[in-house]
Amino acid sequence: MTGSQGKAMAVVKRVGVIGGGQLAWMMAGGAEKLGVELIVQTPSRSDPAVAIATEVILASVGDASATAELAAQCDVITFENEFVDLPALSLLEQQGLCFRPSLSALEPLLDKYNQRSYLQSLGLPVPRFMPLHPEQMPEISLSPSAPSGKLEFPLVLKTRRHGYDGQGTFIIKDRAALQATLAELSHVPLLLEEFVPFERELAAIAARSVKGEIAIFPVVETQQVEQVCRRVFAPATISRTVQAEVEAIAHTLLNHLQVVGVFGIELFLTPDGRVLVNEIAPRVHNSGHFTLDACETSQFEQHLRAVCGLPLGSPAMKCPAAVMVNLLGYEHSIRDYAAQRQQLAAIPQARVHWYGKTESRPGRKLGHVTVLLEEPGDDQRERAIATELEAIWYGRE
Structure with missing residues (x-):
């Protein structure tokens, strides 16, 4: 039985939160109402959730050894952000640590290309997409209506990991802009997808x-x-x-x-x-x-x-x-x-x-x-x- 399953019916009084930004800070009201204590792992004492946490572990959210220390003080661990070291946390989960959501639920979602592929495998509707490496200049089209060998601009280019609040997302209007952006993002795995003219x-x-x-x-x-x-x-x-x-x-x-x-x-x-x-x-x-x-x-x-x-x-x-x-x-x-x-x-x-x-x-x-x-x-x-x-x-x- 995994840690996530083993504590399914246990009484949870102390929740560990990986990440100490405003999302963790806004858990305070719910925690007080439910009688739950929050223990936060976050890199800086100036982070918002430090003010409301019962205890704080000052460490990067990707520091798995700090997460092991966090686990020793709480009943279950959850996430305020997804910038974590999944392989390292998996070793902790195998030792019985309880993560909710489970690491298996996070695994297909943290990389944007893998996420797109996973959603598509479930039959869920997504924009057309393809993986891309900065050293590549794609010659295939995301649009079935485009002539063979031509890209249909505008396009959306995203870094596959660690993008948030617009960081790592680029609206590409033409081939010159694509070349320039790829030159700036050397050696970073990317996702290229169609621009959706949404309502x-x-x-x-x-x-x-x-x-x-x-x-x-x-x-x-x-x-x-x-x-x-x-x-x-x-x-x-x-x-x-x-x-x-x-x-x-x-x-x-x-x-x-x-x-x-x-x-x-x-x-x-x-x-x-x-x-x-x-x-x-x-x-x-x-x-x-x-x-x-x-x-x-x-x-x-x-x-x-x-x-x-x-x-x-x-x-x-x-x-x-x-x-x-x-x-x-x-x-x-x-x-x-x-x-x-x-x-x-x-x-x-x-x-x-x-x-x-x-x-x-x-x-x-x-x-x-x-x-x-x-x-x-x-x-x-x-x-x-x-x-x-x-x-x-x-x-x-």
Whole structure:
């Protein structure tokens, strides 16, 4: 019996979290509600989750020896990010350490090409793709309609590992841009895929329990700026057919992987109504931050419920709709933006979450604000609210 199975029915009181960023920090409320202590492995005392952790192990998230120390202090280990040394952790799992989700659930997802291939093997719809090495100049087409030997631009180029918040993702408009980008990414394994001219980007937060129970939060629409999530509208304005298709994708993925915990699923909705899976995040996800204020159970409490072997909570919304805007850094500075945060908090039904980071830089996630709406969502009204929030935060836009 593996460690993950052996503790399936044990009472979990101490959860080890690999990673100490804002995602771990936002688990605090759920942990307090459930009577769970969080022990965090993270490299810096300035990381957000240090402030809420019962104990902290100061080490890189890829340090397996530190994870062994972490395991000695907790009942189960989970992940705030996926930048881990999977082979080293596998040795620990063989010794009986309990990881949730299991390492076997993470294994096909950490490399973006392997993830695409795995999703395709399950029959899930994905954009056309191919592996690529920087020294190669591809001569095959991702598009069946393109002439033989020609690439169909624009294309999307991604590093296969360790990309997040737009890092490692490049929109390639022509062959010259592809050559230049490949020259910059020497010796880095890459994924090349078709650019999808989507109508909307969607996301679903789905949880699966130890007993196989699945709960899916309302599907949301996300909007990105330079490949970084900037706005989330909950729920998304989509048809019942699309909603059902997204939920079916979530069930297929989580059940095949035998997941325990919360996963984020990013998707494209095309103008002709097709749903394509973009990427899978094997953890709590930025698109689910609205659940802290807008849902019966937040994604963070839900994740802890799952990894602790507890029944899942209701994912239902407590309000008709919500708008979430990420507060992204737009300058290099050391400041707390107190004036802007006060203005945001003064907006009716606004909830401001500040991550306590001491340094701002362009694109860095410093916090988020969610506005709860008292009427069903209206696209034009929701976008106006998001624009108002961003005008306060960025000022110059």
